[in-house]
Amino acid sequence: MPSSGGAVVIGGRPEGYMRRRELAFGLALVAPALLLVAGIFLYPAVFTLTLSVTEFDMVRLQIGAFVGFDNYARLFANPGFVDAIWRTIYFGLLIALAATVFGFLIALLLDQQFVGRTTLRVVVVLPWAVPPVVAGVLWGQMFHADVGFMNALLYRLGVIDQYQIWLGDGLTALHVIAIAEIWKAIPFMVLFFLAGLQSIPHQLFEAAAVDGATVWQRFRYVLLPLMVPIAIPLVLIQFVWAMKAFDTIFVLTRGGPAGSTTTLNYFVYQEAFQAFDLGRAAAAAYVLLLVTLFVVQIMSLVRHYLAMRRWSTA
Structure with a gap:
């Protein structure tokens, strides 16, 4: 009172x-x-x-x-470090976007009714059960220059006229690592997309079909707008995970050839445990953090823009 x-x-x-x-x-x-x-x-x-x-x-x-910012100055004076920054951003975006697209397509397939769907769902989740180092060894064998399955397959199909040294070329080596990381990321994406698909009422698609919407129109104007709020956070999460990729790079290329697969995370390892310069390693780690936060912030702004645009057109 x-x-x-x-x-x-x-x-x-x-x-x-x-x-x-x-x-x-x-x-x-x-x-x-x-x-x-x-x-x-x-x-x-x-x-x-x-x-x-x-x-x-x-x-x-x-x-x-x-020493103040001397460690940071020495880092940015190193052309290899600057290249590693751009390479890491490209690597992270490639993995995040590719894993999102393939995860969504596989989830669409698994959401359909067909014989063996349960078995296929188990197979899709299997990459999660494979230890990262073992996965790196498996992908290394698949892309082996002499006995690799990929060379044999592409050669028999006539795509290549001679066996390729996939891990000996900087451009192809980086993309082989990206393929391995995408393979590991797909199960996570599929599970979340599948949960999102199964939470959508089928009455929405039935009503759109009654109104005369084609399959593509139902996909474009009904399904996609409902899945975008799920997809964007998954892209952010997968990008952050891709930025800290290490084990696949270590097993397949050790950052080579000639540093062409060295990302910021692997650069930190090289400075700390090969060059034994913990000052520069710590500075590189903070640059990695800032780069990650910057790209995530840009993605968050894009997410906000898409949300505002969706509400304004609703």
């Missing part, structure tokens, strides 16, 4: 006091989880940032003198 001064009193105590008590109690409950998150994420982030602006003494294993 209100007191003589106008303040609300609950059980003899001001309402503001009770709210502060509830807030303090709530913070006390989540404090252990917050401390755990801070220990797992915040401390490594701060430590890596510290490494990026200092010289790390590899002999004494301790942080040395403060």
Whole structure:
């Protein structure tokens, strides 16, 4: 009830006091989880940032003198690092978009009624069960220059007139790695698209058919607008995952030939564990983070634009 001064009193105590008590109690409950998150994420982030602006003494294993942005300057003075930035963006977008398209098409197929659909669904999910290193070895054998299945198949089909060294050429090697990453990403995309397709009421398609809409029109004007809100977050997630690809690159090419398959994530590994320059490795890691955030922000703006356009035309 209100007191003589106008303040609300609950059980003899001001309402503001009770709210502060509830807030303090709530913070006390989540404090252990917050401390755990801070220990797992915040401390490594701060430590890596510290490494990026200092010289790390590899002999004494301790942080040395403060060098400011010298590590970043040395990185951008390296043409290979700048190339790795553009290569990583292209690599991430290629995998994200291709996995989205193929995942959506496969989900459309699995949403139909046919004999063996359940078995095919299990087969589609199998890449998830294959360890990344094993998957890298398998794809390496498939694209082997001498005994690879891909060379034999394309040669018999007349597509190529001689066996190709797929992993020995920078352009083809990068795309072989991308194919392996897309193969690993498709099951995730299929499951989400399939769930989205099965949540759409069939009455919408039946009503469109009654109104005279063709199969293409039902796909273009009914199905696609409903799937775009699912597709865009999946593209964002897959892009972030592609940016941190490492195991496939390590197994297939080790960043070669001549650095043509070195992405930012693999560049961080090279600086840290081959050149033993933890300062530059930490700086490269933060550049990778900033590049990822920048591209994700651009995609988010595109998503917002498409959403606003959809609402304005509705």
